[in-house]
Amino acid sequence: MQKANKTIQKDCVRPLLKWYRTHARDLPWRRTHDPYAIWISEIMLQQTQVTTVIPYWERWMKEIPTIQALAEASEQTILKLWEGLGYYRRARMLHKAAKMTCDRYQGNFPQDHETILSLPGIGPYTAGAIASIAFDQPKPILDGNVIRVLTRYYSIKSNPKDRETQNQLWGLADHWVHQADLMRPRTAGNCSHLNQSIMELGATICLPGNLAQCNKCPLSKTCGANMTSQVANLPNLPKRRAVVQQQRFVYVLKYNDRYLMQQKGTDEHNEGLWEFYNTDSPVIMSPEEALQFCLETLQKKGIQVSTFSILTTIKHTITHHRITLHCFEGSLTEKPSSQLADGKWVTIKTLKAHPMPSAHQKLRSIILG
Ligand code: SF4
Numbered sequence: 001m002q003k004a005n006k007t008i009q010k011d012c013v014r015p016l017l018k019w020y021r022t023h024a025r026d027l028p029w030r031r032t033h034d035p036y037a038i039w040i041s042e043i044m045l046q047q048t049q050v051t052t053v054i055p056y057w058e059r060w061m062k063e064i065p066t067i068q069a070l071a072e073a074s075e076q077t078i079l080k081l082w083e084g085l086g087y088y089r090r091a092r093m094l095h096k097a098a099k100m101t102c103d104r105y106q107g108n109f110p111q112d113h114e115t116i117l118s119l120p121g122i123g124p125y126t127a128g129a130i131a132s133i134a135f136d137q138p139k140p141i142l143d144g145n146v147i148r149v150l151t152r153y154y155s156i157k158s159n160p161k162d163r164e165t166q167n168q169l170w171g172l173a174d175h176w177v178h179q180a181d182l183m184r185p186r187t188a189g190n191c192s193h194l195n196q197s198i199m200e201l202g203a204t205i206c207l208p209g210n211l212a213q214c215n216k217c218p219l220s221k222t223c224g225a226n227m228t229s230q231v232a233n234l235p236n237l238p239k240r241r242a243v244v245q246q247q248r249f250v251y252v253l254k255y256n257d258r259y260l261m262q263q264k265g266t267d268e269h270n271e272g273l274w275e276f277y278n279t280d281s282p283v284i285m286s287p288e289e290a291l292q293f294c295l296e297t298l299q300k301k302g303i304q305v306s307t308f309s310i311l312t313t314i315k316h317t318i319t320h321h322r323i324t325l326h327c328f329e330g331s332l333t334e335k336p337s338s339q340l341a342d343g344k345w346v347t348i349k350t351l352k353a354h355p356m357p358s359a360h361q362k363l364r365s366i367i368l369g
Helices: 005-023 035-045 050-063 067-072 075-082 089-105 113-117 124-135 144-153 163-182 190-204 287-300 358-368
Strands: 244-255 258-263 274-280 305-318 321-332 344-347
Touching: 005 163, 005 190, 035 050, 035 089, 035 124, 050 075, 067 089, 075 089, 113 124, 124 163, 124 190, 144 163, 144 190, 163 190, 244 287, 244 305, 244 358, 274 358, 287 305, 287 321, 305 358, 321 358
Parallel strands: 244 321
Antiparallel strands: 244 258, 244 274, 258 274, 258 344, 305 321
């Protein structure tokens, strides 16, 4: 399957490196070789669009410019800087890995691929990205963009999520980056640029479905899918899981100009973040039905409210879950004791200082006007 080395260099590596020199987007983390800065960008870019990540990365690097600073930062500071990016486990793992790096490697980011891979929150993709981009090592990367380019280039029709196909794709990615390393004359940055060029091609040219712009692609003359008109059919990904509808109730409860907040506990979704009091919905309801249900729930708990009304409805998606949040606001006539004991009453002034998941941030914005 693998083409001869010279052919790969001529057909793929050289055209990609040349294309990358003139077409790479000017992204802030591409102006540095600092492994810490590259690591932060790679973790932020998981599941998140480049345009969303840029301001987050810039703010992060300003506030926490070194791995030592990250190790010493509080979890609340980190979560606050991550607020809105979602998948908060990524931020907690960064914190853990920074502490480990300071303890074991005196704060020097390890250069060895196996050691990078041993850090919390770093999988094969991220380890390959850091080793190749920061240290110019011939280590492969395989993410959704690279999978799309390789399956199309080699007309691989099997499901790329299957283990055998995954192994094949890692092997191909490894082969390409090694050929970049073996190019003579060897230019500094060959491995870094080769890997980034494949990702860049997948992100900007080799787009999903029939959005691919093969006429602009440096691989078009030798790409299997392009030559056999199979571009839109590859990669052959499994069908998406059926969508599951869910509802939750959010109670924005106010007492004496303070709002009731709860911090998510260890191993809970959104661990460490703050949310307005919320509960699961037993069945799918309209906002009006939900209002009545929630009012009765408060009454059953002995919580007396002087006002209780619909605040807003928020819809959001997490993987295949479509979640509707029915949000209500109420003013309490007296501070409840045990029923909501695990909560904290937060003044409107300090609401902003609490890191919150996106939906609750929206509610905070409504409250703060
Ligand atoms: S020729 Fe088309 S399908 Fe092939 S790698 Fe380029 S953009 Fe993707």
